[in-house]
Amino acid sequence: MVAAEHDFHPDSGVLLIQALQKAAETCGDDLADLGARMRMTESSWISFLNRRRSVETLTRTQLKAMADYLGRPLVYVMSLAELVRPEDFVSELSVAQQLNEMYERLRLDQTYGVFTPSAEQWNDTPYAAKVLIALMYGRLSERDIIGPTQIVQAVRDASKDGKRLAQDRT
Numbered sequence: 001m002v003a004a005e006h007d008f009h010p011d012s013g014v015l016l017i018q019a020l021q022k023a024a025e026t027c028g029d030d031l032a033d034l035g036a037r038m039r040m041t042e043s044s045w046i047s048f049l050n051r052r053r054s055v056e057t058l059t060r061t062q063l064k065a066m067a068d069y070l071g072r073p074l075v076y077v078m079s080l081a082e083l084v085r086p087e088d089f090v091s092e093l094s095v096a097q098q099l100n101e102m103y104e105r106l107r108l109d110q111t112y113g114v115f116t117p118s119a120e121q122w123n124d125t126p127y128a129a130k131v132l133i134a135l136m137y138g139r140l141s142e143r144d145i146i147g148p149t150q151i152v153q154a155v156r157d158a159s160k161d162g163k164r165l166a167q168d169r170t
Contacts, residue, residue: 013048013055016066016080020049023070038065055081095131102134112137 024031035045039062047053058081060074067077078084107116117125125133 012082013051013080015082016055016077017049017051019070019077019080020066034069037069038062055083058083099130099134102137103130106133106137109137109141112140 020034021031023029024034031049032046035042038045039059040048044053048055048058063077063081063083064074067074070077075084103116103122107113109116116122122130
């Protein structure tokens with residue numbers, strides 16, 4: 001992952017700095033004196049704390065030192081620094097693509113294929129129903145058709161259409 005691929009904003013790193021401040025307060029450490037422990041020069045450390053040094057310039061070693069100090073995994077610290085985001089852990093395939101792939105697998109399934117709607121009917125099937133079918137088919141075939149993060153995205157997508165879905169039920 002390349003940091004330049006992200007859209008950083010001026011507040012990037014604020015959550016990390018706040019976590020470090022809280023940990024220093026809890027431990028009775030002087031935050032200003034922790035630079036060496038974080039593998040940074042005093043001036044770089046103070047610049048980082050004052051947000052004059054971008055989180056993009058932090059090295060893995062420095063981030064690891066911060067993680068160790070906080071007693072957290074490195075990826076947690078990278079998340080606080082906004083170097084990684086939840087969407088970085090999601091498959092490149094969209095939920096819609098996964099649903100269409102599931103439809104093809106279902107259509108070819110020896111047991112359930114006979115119940116598969118035509119392509120035209122599938123295209124007309126409401127989004128929430130497609131997600132439900134995918135989840136049920138996944139359970140029946142003992143495979144994860146849609147990953148957990150995609151389920152969350154599907155729920156968000158479906159909730160955006162909540163009014164339309166409620167109208168469909170009436």
